[in-house]
Amino acid sequence: MKFRTLTGLASTLALCAGMASADSTVRFWYHFDNADNPMDALVEKFEAANPDITVEAENIPWNSYYDQLYTAIIGANAPDAAMVKMFAQPRLVEMGALAPIDDWLASWEGTEGLQDNLIELTKGPDGKQYYLPVQYVVLYLYYRPDMFEELGLSVPTTCEEFRDAAKALTRDTDGDGQIDTYGFGFRGGKGGHDHWASFVLGADGVSLTEGLTSEAGIAGTQFVADLFQQDKVFPPSAPNDGFQEIIGAFKAGKTAMTIHHIGSANGMVEALGDNVAAAPVPACGGGQWTAFGDESTAVLSSAEDPEAAWKWISFLSSPENNALFNEATGQLPVVKSDSEAWSLHPQRFVQATVDSLPFAEMLPNSNATADFVNTEWPTNMQRVLTGDITAEQMNTNIEKLFAE
Template sequence: MKTITRTSGLAAALLASTVLFAGTAIGQEVNFWYHFDNADNPMSDLVAKFEAANPGITINAENVPWNSYYDQLYTSIVADNGPDVAMVKMTAQPRLIEMGALEPIDDRLAGWAGKADIQDDLFNLTAAADGTHYYLPVQYVILYLYYRADLFADAGLTPPTTCDEFRSAAVALTKDTNGDGQIDQYGFGFRGGKGGHDHWASFTVSRDGVGFGPGELTSAAGVAGTQFVLDLFQKDKVFPPSAPNDGFKEVIGAFQGGTTAMTIHHIGSSADMVKALGDKVSAVPVPECGGGHWTAFGDESTAVFSAAEDKDAAWKWTAFLSSEGNNAKFNEATGQLPVTKSDTANWTLHDKRFVDATTASLPFAHLYPNVSETADFTNTVWPIAMQRALIGEITAEEMNAEIDALFNK
């Protein structure tokens, strides 16, 4: 009788094991880390929807404060108690790969019906250096050119598509509007302080053969790009005098107040723009300069971690967040754009002209080099060099040489 009992127990155990490993584990939990600042957080609704469609999988979603997000993420991975899935940026990818923390998803992508609905170029932008995919895009922004449609109309101008057209428009829109002999309207609001590297890059890194590789910025084309920016300020005087020190607040405030007619930012500021200006504000892709376009891509993806106990369940949740409808709900909270073509076509959170400017910019959107030097570039090297160049302390060639030396030691 005992033998039969043991056999029955073994059979039951084998049956349970078969059920457990035949697909997603019964009763499996997926720990998900994300960061939302918006108090109107839709995550509980998304979790409930997913769990209803996937019985046996429980999603433990934890909203981790942004200020400590990556510190906690790296620490948890080392301690072997990290999440199964988490929101991640491209700047974190090299380190996460080096830590062996990420699960490749190429095989899963190949069999995922939702792949065709993801915006073109996003998989190229989020691939690792060797072409492997670890990230599934979940939201994004791209910088474009904001312009004051009312000021352009008054001057009989159309939005610029090239650097030559940009300069001509900026010169025409720099004027004394009240006849007191003082310039009170400028063609472009340039961000010379921290964060303005995106403005500079659109005029410089767009040029043929120019990038952050050895000697590219110090080439004739690279120097010409920075000189173009300096000439706009020093010779054409189409930037406000405060440009060397202007940050985001100053640049956006001047644009909304009519002090400047153009500036560069992304869709995240469009709601405030429309609130202040209505139909007087519009947007187009940044102009072509020196043979090409270049604009900055702001990314956010989700990744399955290699330590996840049930990678099938983790992938199901990851794919769910980047699927039609769910991705729209997700991005209603973040204020960024959905990654699905279907949700983008029906998107109403941002005015269509800003969505169109963003999607039209996807083919030439880029990321800065995924290396540790990029943090020094954005925080110290570029703003200090740019300010010194604008006020004439160093030349365009000297500025570019400093940046080249940082990236190519």
């Protein structure tokens, strides 16, 4: 039977004494949208270096991935290792389904080669490490360097500079009395919470779980409202704009700045060539905040040979292997040396991502987060932008959600 408790795992680790058992099999679950992916090549390379370990890698459809994973865990048929996201970690830890990897990390030669802050960002709710980062994205500011140069503007590093630049970049370029370019493409529809958060959550003492109704917290939301209502630097459609709208407007030259991650970089370059660049989001309220998008791997507590499972997942987060893994995903390698040699995205976008890591954060591991993302934030933000409620009312509503 595959399933063991964490106590059973400890016994297994003791018996292993730091060595994988002979002729081990590691069942690994992952999810790649692209069926033509490098997993077979990675497995072949790993097995050549570890002839006593066989890896059975299974690509599980994303839409049912976690349903299948939870069901397999409950049914004592979990894989030995799996790709995992941070939103699932609290539940997986509560289920006793994950093996701590702290001791392995402490002795692994690859730990120092990971990008700064990744281990801290993926730490478990109990302070232990269960996840090994394997790929990631971080949101940053896209901007039009040609427009900035034309107006003699510098890339904004603070909210005040951002506001000044956005106002200057909002203009009628052909003299017909209509605005042709807006300073910033704000995502007011679902998924835009990361835009709002970049202007609000950098303030000292402000987060989704505390300080939202403080003077600094309310001022952050009011800053966003003023950009739309007073300065008119967002397109009129901003309260309802989603991903397609903000990216399309930027590519078409209808906005001069927006916020997204490296997943949009190649499309931006295809449309704009050298007339697109990237920089970290501006500091607001004295600090910076940007969103971190995660993907990690984990050893399941039911693994028959946890040492072999660790060898496999650490292989995926090792130099060159991690680059090959990420060629199929459109995200970035977690290994510093692989990032420096990365060629699937222009280096200016890789650098903006790496420069943003020190202040990248994740949304709280809370049941309230899903409601915040899907309903509470978009509903309240749209009402603020259209003047139906105040910034204070919006922040109060969000604060109540996370206090429940």
